[in-house]
Amino acid sequence: MNFRFQNLLGAPYRGGNTVIVNNTELISPVGNRVSVTNLRDSETITLPIQSSCNISRIAASPDGVFLLTVDENQRCLFINLRRRVVLHRITFKNPVAAVKFSPDGAHIAVATGKLVQIWRSPGFKKEFFPFELVRTFAGCDDKVTALEWSPDSIYVLAGSKDLTARIFCMKKFKLRGIKIKPFMFLGHRDTVVGVFFGIDKKTSKVCRVYTIARDGYMFVWGLSGDDGQSDGMDVSDEVPSPGTPERDGQGNVEGDDSLVVKKRKGYEDKDGELDKEGGYLLNRKWELLKKESFGQPSMRVTACDYHRGLDMLVVGFSKGVFALYQMPDFVCIHRLSISREKITTAVFNELGNWLTFGCAKLGQLLVWEWRSESYILKQQGHYFDVNCVAYSPDSQLLATGADDNKVKVWNVSSGFCFVTFSEHENAITALHFMANNNSLLSASLDGTVRAWDLFRYRNFRTFVTPEPRQFVSLAATQSGDVICAGTLDTFEIYVWDKETSRLMDILSGHEGPVHGLAFSPTDANVLASSSWDRTVRLWDVFEAKGGVETFPHTHDVLTVVYRPDGKQLACSTLDGHIHFWDPIDGLLMYTIEGRRDISGGRLMTDRRTAANSSSGKFFTTLCYSADGSYILAGGSSKYICMYDVAEQVLLRKFQITHNLSLDGVLDFLNSKNMTDAGPLDLIDDDSSDLEEGIDKQTRGKLGYDLPGSMPNRGRPIVRTKCLKIAPTGRSFSAATTEGVLVYSIDDSFIFDPTDLDIDVTPEGVDAALNEDQVTKALILSLRLNEDSLIRKCIFSVNSIDIPVVASSIPNRYLERLIEVFAHLLEKCPHLEFILRWCQELCKAHGNSIQQNCRKLKPALTSLQKAITRTHQDLANTCDSNECMLRYLCSGNSAK
Template sequence: MKFHYKFQNLLGTVYRKGDILFTNDGNCVISPVGNKITVYNLKQNKSNTLAFESYYNYTAIDVSPNGSTLIAINEKGEAQMISLLTCTVIHKYKFKQQVNAVKFSPDGKYFAACCDDTVFIMTAPCTFTGEFRSFIMKRVFKKSRDEVTCLDWSSCSKLLAVGSKDTTTKIYTVDYLDNLNMYSMGGHTDKVVGVFFEKKSLDLITVSRNGQVCLWEANIDIDDLVVSDVQISHRKKRRLQKKEDSEDEIDEKAVIEKDKEYESGSEEEAEKEVKAEEDQRLLYKKLGRHYIGDEIRRAHHKVKLTSAQYHKDTKMLVTGFSTGIFFLHEMPDVNLIHTLSISEHRISSIAISAPGDWIAFGCPNIGQLLVWEWQSEQYVMKQQGHSLDMTCLAYSPDGLYIVTGGYDGKVKVWNTTSGFCFVTFNEHKSSVTSIVFSANKKFFVSASLDGTVRCYDLTRYRNFRTLTSPSLVQFSCASLDASSELCAAGGQDVFDVYLWSIKFGKLLDVLGGHEAPVSCVTFSPTLASSRLISASWDKSIKIWNCIETSADCETVQLTSDALQVTFRPDGEEIAVSTLDGNITFFNVATGDQTGSIEGRNDLGSGKSDTDLVTPQTMLKTKAFTTICYSADGTCILGGGNSKHVCLYSVQEAILIKKFVITQNRSLDAVNDFINRRLMTEFGNMALVEERGDLEGGDVSVRLPGVKDGDMADRNVKPEVRVHCVRFSPTGDSFAVAATEGLLMYSQNAGIDGTFRPYRLEASSTPYAVKQLLSQGEWGAALIAAIQLNEQAVIQQCVEAVPPADINLTVSNLDDDYADRLLSAISRLLEDSRHLEHLLLWVKAIVTVKRRKFPPNVLLALEKVLTVKYSQISKIGQSPPRTSVAVGKGYRHRQTKKVPSQRASSVGESPHRQILPD
């Protein structure tokens, strides 16, 4: 088994806070997700999380005009210049304070960042200047009387408009201009939320938090500003020449010039020149003030305008409010086009695509990201993660889907290929504690603390069965047998195990005997056995035979409370994690202990800000709360209340690899030691309340004893935890349900240049493979390519073999070579265009060999074939669509053929519309 797992993608969390923006082509949305950045490709219906991360959550991001560079700044002012071509960080810089906004200039030479009451203008790496160093300071402005909130560049990249909390808007220049040094404009009665220049003009639009929109007209044109810049260079040369002249020469020249003026009578001309210079100075005139939030404020007097965005090409202004309502206005007449309420929570960020047809909204309170097409009034994408932490997850038997449950009571189904959620179930009224997929892939089961176990159909997307107990019980775990006919669930407050029939929904038996809450139940994964294992906090596990004699059980005593139990894929061994940090292995048939792993020291201490004990003492409380066997049963994966996920070898009982799921210091218990600067004689400064902008502030003190599902309105740092880990059935990836979301780790993620040959011989080289292919020796070339174990070489051999010779070539391969070839072809099917040729290879290997292939190889092949079938079946099924958008003072009718990728909303099932709330 290979162990080079790398971070691949982040699911379950689509938006945290900060700026969202479109790429230059308008097909992708870039969203900050905690300390990571996710790119959602709306055209290809895929999401990709970039591999790098920051030490704190990102808040301000922007893309350069050429689309190759991304600047991202976290909440502590640490900026990263990122190359979107290589997806790597090329430079770093510290602003030492929080950055409210950052913006590239239209020509790509500069970018501006505003921190507190200061505005920085720095050079950006670009080909125009030939300067590829980042963060070189150009100018610094500290003229505002309060915090700067927003900024925008003019089309000529000469002027910068900055809005602040002091209700003023100021104009700054990159270069020193005679006709403008600094210009300030008032007119608002609340802090400025957005400032926008018109396209190829110096006219301004300013928007404040109380819903006021002011229109400003400049007295000079943008071309005149460029000409004045040229005149300034000449004036600077004249000044330098005057400084070189002596004082006597200057006096003589002045006397001669005065005499000439008196003689020619040029006093009137001098006055004209003075007036011309005054006319060239930039002045703004207020054309009007509009109140766009009055109708909302009548119903909710505390409503605030929280975000604004302006599209310069279509002159369209989009404003979002704290109640989840957004307005769409046509400027400069301020005609209302559309009004829509997307949620009941604050809209913190708005982005408009370059063509102007798509609008993206971000709601941080519920973690929602929406992309709306305003012309057809349809959702292009509507995604929302769990509002609270995930508690459990389960892979589908083919590895194509992942089902997650959370403290918010919602159950979501995610596509591992696209990374999107396509259906959400919200029937549970309390936290979901366990999720299990059926072996036939048709349904899954979820248990909850609300006293129900629900069965969900993946064909019709509905809750078709609800299993309950005679008395109300909080179910802490659930499991399905290999035949998908029996369901078992353990109680948390009632120490019994309940057994139901899925087909009839009838309670078959109640298994008693435990003296403490049941922490886990699991059925044997093989059809030949009907064993049920239950683990409890009473320091024991019980082995039940549910079919033959359900009343009798075998009890195995443990050294500590049992937290989790899992079967090996062959059903002959179980692993039990206990509260003392150990993982113990038992033989199911005999009940004897076969091995043990002591992994408490591997988890790490992870000291919280509120902890008053030492890290050594905290380490004694660590244990594996979730464990899982690998697909081949040789390794076991474990995680707990720590940032580490440990991979152990079962046979040698040693640690193979330790994965650090996050370095985000915005979470609690990430560092092993507390910063001594926070420790004072009065205690830890992390316990001091921090007041925000809202009335009453945000209190950062947690309720006593409350750790999970705290619904109070306080500003609490989430604690880093691993709630659940699961290996995919194919064995090439595993998923981690943690505080930040659903983290995916895969063997095929990133660029891995490690050379891992298989039965390598001296004659097996890439050059030898090319020579054999040129001579037509397909079998020898394919064997050499498999021995090299290079995907590119195998692809070259597979595509070179003629279709007529495929069967003969496969018949000469050994069984182990055939298994590796089938696994390589399943990876080639994901991106290759030679679909029919690869399917001929698959058919030949399966029909010629006629043997039992490894399950993980067949599952990987089934997964990629299912995806290909779903993609091909959608071709030609999207008819032309007529879209009509009608608004106040605006009417637009357009007939267009929408592509299948954009027509189907991400977040909607192919059968019916299911919108995650």
């Protein structure tokens, strides 16, 4: 039961900005979560942290330790990236358009409404109110849209919708009782979307300012008045900061008399005091040096970024075009089109050799190296909801199918999609991995079942029917010789021969859509099918006898699964029950009532209370564990339920999301949000120009969805469409509205209290090792069940003594020991030593392993997975070394 969230796959990038930390780690928002992609190692992880709704803005500290996220409800999380925990929380009063850490990491600039707020950056220390508001700049007449810090963290450059940009200073210069008003950069005719400081490489001081407007024009501003005079600079009272106490250098609140200063003109800084104190931008005049056009009159600027070290500018446009310029000469280096939709984020990495682009409309994230003109990363999630998932037999791969007509195959350990099949012309409804691990089957509403080769990445078989049909379920024998698919429209089951693609038989008898198919794990002749006609039928496929037996129910049957040993059959019905049948004797064994367990979450369109509503209180997908001891169930709810099969009790409930941007998450609706026109959240009053990401009205949905599960016109409904447990039993995946959630078993310290006594302690393990009693120490560590102690004892055994120690291990600790070896094979460099352990363990306990194969199957599958992966890595390395040696030998012989 100790499953924890591990990763999120298949979820597209839907908007917001991206950042790159440590030069190789790309951080991007994915719904209400944050995804971190290691561009060097090609690995993607999703932080186990959720915001209250979709994240709109993120910012990372310069050292890459802290991450700040702001969601659509203005709720902010301060996250420790290395520990993956939330340190602090705060809520802003107005929508946040931009947020940035200062270069020294001491302050955070937040553009909230018309204000620019400067907050002191909190640290690791737990405080009652860690965020301290230092300054508030209120000079803008409209919403602030862009922010930029100067390299010395003294100045903040802000662009606004009022067509201007302003420089604000963190320090307060009170020479002769004068305060200096922020300088305004005027002249733009559209919203300012980007503001940047240009640096003089000799003095490392600001010498230029770039302001970029949405209409495709850039102004370049330069400093004048090097004689130290104000040179006509406007000196006046500073705009009072609303609600922010003014503080002196020691942090003490000053009196009100210091906030009201008389205006003085003609002030000259003859002594250069402003320069000495860091006011080198305040005693000079800014002048417009030149005005440049990006040459895209039909496009708007939607994203931009500037790299100070290389003095380069990247600009993204509304029609998928981006341009790269060398500044200050404004020389265009590249101009390319990467999509037909607008680019919502564009950012340099620290070295400036990689460019990251995001397109929210298509759900794409691209990392492009501009020098070699090649892609470093090109990832795209499913555009619409994921309908089905399937694990490969070795648990290394995960296939997903969705409403966007695509099949994607992911590497579970790295979280990367390495192949996408797009030959289907309609939604994918079912997937099945073949036993040889090299091919994949997919069924679709386009009337075809396709077989994919995972070596050559091609469609090598297509199974069709004489007349077009819509397939919604799929099954294949363990040998892969026979393939069956159930239909939505004609209520029939079609049977094909895989080798010849010939249609062998059509099984008729159901009177409703066939939504569940499963072959018996022990008898390849028996096929179980479930239908909305309230029956589960068993078929003898090879004998062509038709239906062998029928199990009647009182409600529509939604899905059916076999237990791994083939001695039990589970099916869910529309009344929220799970029925367990004995397929051999045809008897109903027991029933689990799950209506109360899965209920939860009110829809915005509901007119009844949760207690009186019957919508969504049923399971649409079931999955047995690898050993058959428990079963997972999910449906049109925010919960995934885990039941003990033997005791028929609820073990645990997983809440798949806390995202309030989805419907069905709240248990209680707020009546004040109800208007005469309907729920306030469902009223779409936003301008189309401001919409980013996927249109909520056009999200994919299948035409055969059950009543109560249809997405409303406002927000997508949270639900689970498919559940699959890995053959290793160490993880499971859930195809949900937000993507594919992967849960794995946490390897934390777990022990069985009944297996402990007063002598079983870590000190006892150390004492046994000091006395060279390695067998006793290993058994004690297995009883404690702590990974560090078990590994310590394993490596304390001499290689010569491995057979003796392995034969003395009690049978009840075999499963735990095998799991440890499977983990060590993936992480430990001592390959020969671990393989020797595995070999001797199998020799000493071969009979016991055969007798308890069902219980040990998950652990043995994990070990097989680790050995297979290690073998593949070694094979690639040996092949490469062999080719290199041949090349070197041929070179020496030529000389």
